[in-house]
Amino acid sequence: MTVTKKMEDVLRQVDERQDELIELVQTLIKFETPAPPARNTNEAQAFVADFLKDQGFSIDRWDVYPGDPNVVGFLNGTDSKNYKSLIINGHMDVAEVSEDENWEKDPFTPIVRDGAIIGRGAADMKGGMAGALFAIQLLRENGVELPGDLTLQSVIGEEVGEAGTLQACKRNGGAEADFAVVVDTSDLHIQGQGGVITGWITIKSDKTFHDAMRRKMIHAGGKVVGASAIEKMMKVMEGLQELERHWAVTKSYPGYPAGTNTINPAVIEGGRHAAFIADECRLWITVHFYPNETHEQVAKEVEAHILNVAKGDIWLKDNPPTFTWGGTSMIEERGEIFPSLEVDPDHEGVQLLAGVHERVSGERATIDVSPTVTDGGWLGDAGIPTVIYGPGDLNNAHAVNEQVSIEQLVYYTKTLLQFICEWSNTRKKT
Numbered sequence: 228m229t230v231t232k233k234m235e236d237v238l239r240q241v242d243e244r245q246d247e248l249i250e251l252v253q254t255l256i257k258f259e260t261p262a263p264p265a266r267n268t269n270e271a272q273a274f275v276a277d278f279l280k281d282q283g284f285s286i287d288r289w290d291v292y293p294g295d296p297n298v299v300g301f302l303n304g305t306d307s308k309n310y311k312s313l314i315i316n317g318h319m320d321v322a323e324v325s326e327d328e329n330w331e332k333d334p335f336t337p338i339v340r341d342g343a344i345i346g347r348g349a350a351d352m353k354g355g356m357a358g359a360l361f362a363i364q365l366l367r368e369n370g371v372e373l374p375g376d377l378t379l380q381s382v383i384g385e386e387v388g389e390a391g392t393l394q395a396c397k398r399n400g401g402a403e404a405d406f407a408v409v410v411d412t413s414d415l416h417i418q419g420q421g422g423v424i425t426g427w428i429t430i431k432s433d434k435t436f437h438d439a440m441r442r443k444m445i446h447a448g449g450k451v452v453g454a455s456a457i458e459k460m461m462k463v464m465e466g467l468q469e470l471e472r473h474w475a476v477t478k479s480y481p482g483y484p485a486g487t488n489t490i491n492p493a494v495i496e497g498g499r500h501a502a503f504i505a506d507e508c509r510l511w512i513t514v515h516f517y518p519n520e521t522h523e524q525v526a527k528e529v530e531a532h533i534l535n536v537a538k539g540d541i542w543l544k545d546n547p548p549t550f551t552w553g554g555t556s557m558i559e560e561r562g563e564i565f566p567s568l569e570v571d572p573d574h575e576g577v578q579l580l581a582g583v584h585e586r587v588s589g590e591r592a593t594i595d596v597s598p599t600v601t602d603g604g605w606l607g608d609a610g611i612p613t614v615i616y617g618p619g620d621l622n623n624a625h626a627v628n629e630q631v632s633i634e635q636l637v638y639y640t641k642t643l644l645q646f647i648c649e650w651s652n653t654r655k656k657t
C-alpha cells in the first residue's frame with residue numbers, strides 16, 4: 228500500500244469516526260476548568276496524560292500552581308536526526324463563567340445540536356485540543372510512523388496570563404522544534420498576533436501630610452513642598468494619551484486597523500484615607516503592540532516618555548514615577564505578558580500547512596493576524612517558528628452558548644492530521 232493511499236484511508240476515518248471526535252470534545256468540556264478561579268485542571272490534565280501515554284508518548288507533568296499542572300507529551304521520531312520536529316500547543320483552561328450568564332444549559336454539560344457542539348471551551352479551545360488528540364490517535368492506530376519528533380504541550384493558565392506555556396518552553400533546557408502550531412481559536416486562519424504587556428506606574432511621595440496641610444502645599448506663602456500623588460498621576464495619564472495618539476499616527480501593521488496599539492489606563496489605586504494627602508498612587512496599564520515589536524521595546528518607550536513628562540513637572544522631576552512591568556499571573560501578581568508573534572508566510576511550515584488546508588477544505592488558506600492574543604508568542608520567543616491555527620471563531624470564544632461547528636472541526640482534524648504526517652516526513656536541511 229502506498230503512503231498516499233494509506234493517508235486517504237486514515238483521513239476517511241475522521242469522517243467515519245466523527246462521533247468519537249465529538250465525544251472527545253464533550254469529555255474535555257465536562258472537566259470544569261474555568262480560569263478564574265483556576266487551580267482546577269488536575270483531572271483534565273490527567274486525562275490528557277493518560278490519552279497520550281496510550282499513544283506511546285512519554286509524559287512530563289508538573290505543577291505550575293497546585294491544582295494546575297502542565298502536561299507535555301513527547302513522541303520520539305523514528306529518525307529524529309534527519310526529520311523535522313513539531314510542537315502542538317493548547318491550553319486546558321477556559322474562560323470564566325459568571326453568575327449572570329444566561330446559558331440555555333449548564334456550560335459544562337455540552338450539547339450537540341444543528342451541527343455544533345455547545346459548551347464552555349468548545350471554541351476556545353477544547354475543540355482544537357480534541358482535534359489534535361484525535362489526529363494523533365488515528366495516526367497511531369493506523370500504524371503511521373512519524374520520523375520526526377512530536378511534542379504536545381497541554382498547558383494551564385492561558386486565560387489569566389499565567390506562565391504555563393512559558394514554563395513548558397523553558398523546562399529541561401528549553402523547548403526546541405522546527406515548527407509549532409498553537410491550536411487556539413482562529414477560525415482556521417493561519418495567524419500571528421500582536422502582543423500585550425501590563426504594567427504598574429507608581430507615584431510615591433517620601434513624605435506623608437495630613438489633609439490640613441493642603442493649604443500650605445498649594446497656596447502662596449505656604450512654604451511646604453509636597454504634592455498629591457493622585458493629582459500628579461493626572462499628568463502621567465495625559466502623557467500616556469499623548470503617546471498612544473503618537474503611536475496610532477506613526478505605527479501600523481498589515482491586518483490591523485490603525486490605532487490597535489492602545490495604552491489603556493485600566494485600574495487606578497491611590498491614597499490612604501480622607502484625612503491625608505495621597506502619598507501614593509498606582510496606575511495599572513495594558514499596552515497592546517504590533518507583531519514586529521517586543522514587549523521590552525514598548526515598555527521602554529512608555530518609560531522614556533513618562534519620565535520626560537515628569538521632568539517637566541516641578542515636583543515629579545524630583546519624585547519620578549517608577550515602573551513594574553509584566554508578571555506571570557493576573558490572579559497571583561496582577562500582571563501578564565503575551566509576546567507578539569510574527570508569521571513568515573514563506574516559511575516551509577507555513578507553506579505546508581496552507582497547502583494541506585487548501586487540499587482538505589478546498590478553500591484558499593488565509594494567513595493573517597489574530598485580533599486577540601494566545602500563547603503563540605512564547606513559542607516564538609523561544610525561537611520556534613510558530614502559527615496559531617485552530618477551529619472556532621472569536622465571536623464564540625468566551626461567549627454565552629459558546630460553540631464550535633462540527634464540520635469545521637472535522638476539516639480541522641483532517642488538516643492537522645495530514646500536516647503532522649507530512650511535516651514529520653520533511654527532511655531537516657543538513
Ligand SMILES: [Zn+2]
Pocket residue numbers: 318351352385411412601
Ligand atoms: Zn484560547
